[in-house]
Every structure is written in structure tokens, then in C-alpha cells.
Amino acid sequence: xxxxxxxxxVAYLCGQTSDAPTVTEQTKDIFAKVEDLLAKxxxxxxxxxxxxxxxxxxADFAEMNAVWDAWVPxxxxxxxxxxxxxxxxxVLKVEMTVTAAYG
Numbered sequence: 001x002x003x004x005x006x007x008x009x010v011a012y013l014c015g016q017t018s019d020a021p022t023v024t025e026q027t028k029d030i031f032a033k034v035e036d037l038l039a040k041x042x043x044x045x046x047x048x049x050x051x052x053x054x055x056x057x058x059a060d061f062a063e064m065n066a067v068w069d070a071w072v073p074x075x076x077x078x079x080x081x082x083x084x085x086x087x088x089x090x091v092l093k094v095e096m097t098v099t100a101a102y103g
């Protein structure tokens with residue numbers, strides 16, 4: 001699996017997860033990973049085009065979304081989707097994929 005795929009000025013990040021114990025902590029960890037990966041391709045969170053969130057339980061949406069609202073720079077909210085899904089391991093509560101411009 002590729003962590004990042006770059007094509008024609010667009011970076012596609014693989015699903016990011018965290019083993020932290022809470023939805024809030026997992027979301028914060030995921031955002032830190034996303035920022036690190038974006039920096040590696042010369043991008044940042046202001047250049048995110050689209051995010052997809054997968055929650056193990058949609059009841060956790062408000063908790064995840066509160067972290068999101070604090071993280072997204074004003075005026076740079078990307079297109080976003082969120083759905084419920086059985087994630088790869090039972091400890092996972094949140095998974096996020098990102099598509100961003102770079103260069």
C-alpha cells in the first residue's frame with residue numbers, strides 16, 4: 001500500500017488511523033499524521049480538496065466533528081463525506097482519507 005500517491009498536482013493519502021483510546025484523541029492523532037504527510041509533498045491543510053471519514057459508530061460524529069471544526073483553517077473547508085463502517089481493527093474508531101493539491 002502506498003502512503004501517498006501523487007498525480008498531476010494532486011496527492012492522495014491512504015487511510016489514516018490511530019490506536020488512541022478516544023475518538024477525540026484518534027482524530028487529533030490522524031490530523032497530525034495528515035499534516036506530516038502533506039508536508040512531505042509540499043502541501044498543507046489549506047490545500048486539502050476532499051476528506052472522507054469513516055466512523056466505527058456514527059454516534060461518535062459530534063465528537064469527531066468538534067475536533068475537525070477546530071482544525072480546519074477558516075475559509076479552507078474542503079468537500080467532505082462521513083460514513084459508518086466496520087474498520088480494520090476493533091480499536092479503531094475513526095479513519096480518514098485525504099485528497100490535496102500540492103506543488
